Amino acid sequence: MVSLQREENFVVIELGSHTTKAMQDVSDVNKLPTVHIRSRAGIIKQEETSNAENTSKTKDDRMNIDEMETEDQAATEQTNGTSNAKSTDSSDQDAAGPSYVFGSAIDSADSDALEAVVDVFTNGFVNDWDVLSAFLRHIVTKELGLRITRNTSGFLFSIPALWPKSDLENLTQIAFEDLNVPSIMVVEQPLMAAYGNNGLTGTVIDMGHDTVTITPIVDSVVQNHSITQSTIAGSAVTQNLQQLLQMDDELCAQFTDKQVPLAFAEALKESGKCRLQLLPDRADDADERQEFEYDGKTYKIKQETLMQAPEVLMQPTQEAQMPLAALVRQAILGCDLDKRAALWENIHIVGGSSQFGDLQERLQMELESTVLPASNIFALSQTRDMQFHSVPEYFIGWRGYGHWAAFLGACLAAKVALTDGRHFVARSDYNDSGPSIIHTKAF
Template identity: 35%
Template sequence: MALREENFVVLHSGSWNTKAGINVVDTNKPPAVTIRSLVGARTVVAEPTEAIEVDDTSKPDESTENTTADDSENADIKVEKSEQDSELPTVTQEQAKDQESNKPQTVYYCGSALTEAQQQYPDSELTVSTPIRNGIVDDWAAMEALWRHVLFRELGIKRSRNASPVLMVVPTDWTKEEHERITQIFFENFNVPGLYLAEEPLMTLYGCAAVTGLVIDIGHNKTEITPILDTQIQRNAIQTIPLAGADFDSYFLELLKADAQLVREYGEPLDLEFARHLKESSVCQVLGKDEKENKNRAQAEYNGKEFTVGSARYKAYEPLFNPDLVGKRVLNIIEAIHAAQLGCKAEKRQSLWEAIIVTGGSCQVKGLQSRIQSEIEDSLTVSENFGEFQVREVKFLKIPDYFPALKDSIVDAGFLGSEIVAKLIFPDPRNYINKVDYNESGPSVVHTKTF
């Protein structure tokens, strides 16, 4: 079966959000789907005279939730096998019996269905969590539910007629067992015609039109610095520090609570969502070494209320440069960058200094890249006589200008790179895992036919 570019799918799940898109004919576009990586779970027991309720807001022929048996030995990967199960908005009494519905079942909610479920059910009945914690899949059943929601509801793919191969973007620290599990889920439960696993830093580098570079990914739970030389990830040199957006949110919230005028003007208790909103707005800024704070308070708005913010707006990201501020004894980002560089051959380091990418959900605050650049340059050896390995210049990469819709959104560099790779690999079945490969070798084929 010839695969068509309009059916190619790119899927990226992170600790904070999940991005996906279908149709790579035109790559100059943002992801079609971006939702929070949150899954609600509710345990139900079907009565003899009632059906198990699923999302009644589902579009026709699209599924919203998964139902798994908690006491099943393979509960974490058991899903409905039939097209009917995955597309009807309700599960009838007969179908429930087929699924042993007399036993407790877990119903999952994602996206807009989760929002409605949170309004409908009390917290005691609905458990909301993220399947990925600290970059690792913590709940495979919930993870599968999220992927199912994105593929079959958000992107409108039909399971029984699935002609959409998936390029799945994965972190560098996911294990072989996790790769095998992904492969099994996508072929056996989602009926994909093809699968390719691609590592996130490399896709980010490709999105910036480079094959060598240093990718600094400041995420929600961790910051990872990955050196890549001629498309090869230097795994021994990767530096990961448990310091990222969640820490900035908590630290910033404490600073805001100490701003008496802000607390008085806002008039309600401040929480993490409040701090996160301000951190991601234009109010916050990272000051460079020669910049001074503006003593005037900045105007801001949240939930229809207007207020002012003081000097705290310049300090939200300080833990990245001084982890002691949040009580963590780890490398700061500049030390981690140097450690990653030192893990590479000396003759290759100059090419890394000239191709740095700062990405991730916490990277877009004004002034962050300039601050990182100035601190790197201050820490480098200065000499009037450049030696063979002397650093001459520190440069940062961005998405090329010939992608006008994405050039100012560095956080989408990985998605752009993934779409480009999908266009290259899926036309030839030798480049990706297809159904023949999977049927012959099983999930272990992922180790011989990917990356």
């Protein structure tokens, strides 16, 4: 049990709708996560005829993950007199249910060998718990190189906001029964983002792939009743950009079928060329073009298109969706009157979709033009200032990665909480009380 207290053994896993990040060893919090993997799974076809060889080969690849655990399993069973089929018997799992591939193996796999490619999460919630179990097992064994039957690493899971109690219990059961963890903590990503930015109170704006979530936090307590959310997020920007590109006849002519692929739009979005507009349109700049390298070819993209694509984040075209500034205001106004000033003075913008140029400046302009005048009229806690915070400068390794502040906060929390039994759930606690024990421990 002494090894549980070593920061070198601690594992932090942040579950994300688009990308899941993980790392072992939090002794140096200036290090970035070592694992970045798309949160999706390829389901292998279960055929016994023409594709039997391909399926067998894929199973062999998967069995290689646990080939060094087989001997440990036999020794563990002899010692304990029991065994955990879900966590150690890969062959039984393969025989009883589907097999999966993850990460780069999905792209390199033969399309005929895959039945489907599915997302592990949708809007931050788990689609299929069996898929999540296999996904986490892949991360632990293949990406981090841990041996499940001899797992001595305390685990901290960072999850999106608003997970119900039943989901927390399911995750706890997977951790102890499928990953064989000795101890576990489950924390909420918005709170970890505030910690990463050196804050205990504030408004966290998490701009993800599927959703934008605004979470007020007061003295390290997430105000769940005031959380606001929009489904207009990073994926919506990609779709909007694709539609705008499709309207450019000169660009479409460079593609064989005159159709702009979604993958092209996604690569362009992630290139850093898209940015939000601060000043009114200038007619003389509308037709300016920027060069973009993709798949060995050079394309010229209208400047106007690059400016309009992320606009959907600020002003959604769907009537049912509120503008981002209105969502922030609604979330803060849902909190106690005497806490609102602190929430306005501590705003944290995180998430992959927060990297668009001038996003913070644009949001600040819109909030100042609506919120500050209203506070004078209606005395909404006398808001006089609005401040945005980011990762402190002394975290040298995190410069330029402020959108990952939630992972940094999770590493900081792991250093403190996984060494104190008041915060984590140990295997003995789980054996005594079952998955519901997770609701009694927090940080």
